Amino acid sequence: MGLLVYARAWRAGIVACGLAWFGPADLRAETAKPSTPAELIQQSAEPFGLAASSLSSGGLRDKWLGVQRRLDDEMVQLALCEGDRDGCVSPAALKFLDIVDDARLREGRARLGEINRAINLTIRPMSDLAQHGQIDAWTPPLATLARGGGDCEDYAIAKFIALRRAGLAPDDLRIVVLHDTIHGEDHAVAAARLDGRWLTLDNRHMAMIEDTDVRNFRPTFVIGQHGVMRYADGPLLADTSDNNSVASLVVSSLAGSATRPFERVD
Template structure:
């Protein structure tokens, strides 16, 4: 399918990536470890330059643990297919390996861009409700590619694994959950660190945007080598990146509104 067809699909399906699919999970109810200084990840280590602390329980953590269990089986399938592509019985595994191979042939930003572009084109945007008959279904990469569709966390998970297999270290790859402070709802993206800067790989666009240039979103959770972590409270990203300042009262109001809307399915 041509790029223009997928572009139209993105425009038509943008609301499918609002992470209403996180709806049944009360994001405010996720529990973090006590905020002892030794348990906080250093501020400079994570995308958006905010400290984060590990979650020990909660729906979001459970979702990620479920994906990890799926990945155990998929990594075996990928290893078998990589060793014998002619005998591979999984078209999804072959497609995923082709994406990774194309990325490995490139360097630096071009490698990240190859994965972002290829996975954006390989998956059509569709809500979990439309595809699975229920909300908040997290799908591993081969399952997503086999279905041919998914919502934003499915794209982010596939990119996260593809980046790792393409040669990025665990310390340089993340999945970030962001709160849309304008329209409400949550959105998931993959993030990769290159030359000390975090780039976001978003299913809504082909161009990769540095975290400092993201607007009108508040990072809430980050997933990576340390498991699922909650970001420390921080200002709106528009404030961080130096756009028009927002009065503290307005920021507090937006934050409270975002928290209230996280209690219900969008």
């Protein structure tokens, strides 16, 4: 019954995620380190096969550092609850541990799919403005689960941490920010590498899509164990003739849903 309620809320509330400050002017404000050969990430290492360079400053880097600081406390809470579930005082921690435990029972793609499905059904789509009273707020997984709602980056962060605790190597996990060229908005997804291929875990649909099959999105930033990086300019991932593309899935899921205008902090 609970899953049915979440599923209905998930389907009814699927909207494009406005990462508020990712407007064009704000992208220019991000400062990348000099693109020397030693600092430039090899093309094959990142999702979408594009080179990326580390950011030394900027709003996205600040947000991610803020999440990491809060994650330190959440990891302590998870450790305490994992060692004494009966004495755990955090329902969010217990829920997160259950998701991870269920995923550990599976292997390969099924493990990734279990976490993608569970997080999508557990978190209700909700804007940061409605939930936090501000346009863009990034929260770690236990804070998101405790509130019960979040937007695209909150889903992506929760999946990123859950996959790591389920046994995936840090080098095989990313959070990727994409620009939706159809709706003019930015969107965040988790990405996991399996058998040398990157799969995207998106809150907008249950299917996990390989990065090479993503259409009508432009990768802009990637977050992983090396910190926050900005993608080098690359080709638009578009093929309007592909009826099985991510864009087709997104457009069909958005049918009948109201999308809000792209917002950013000036």
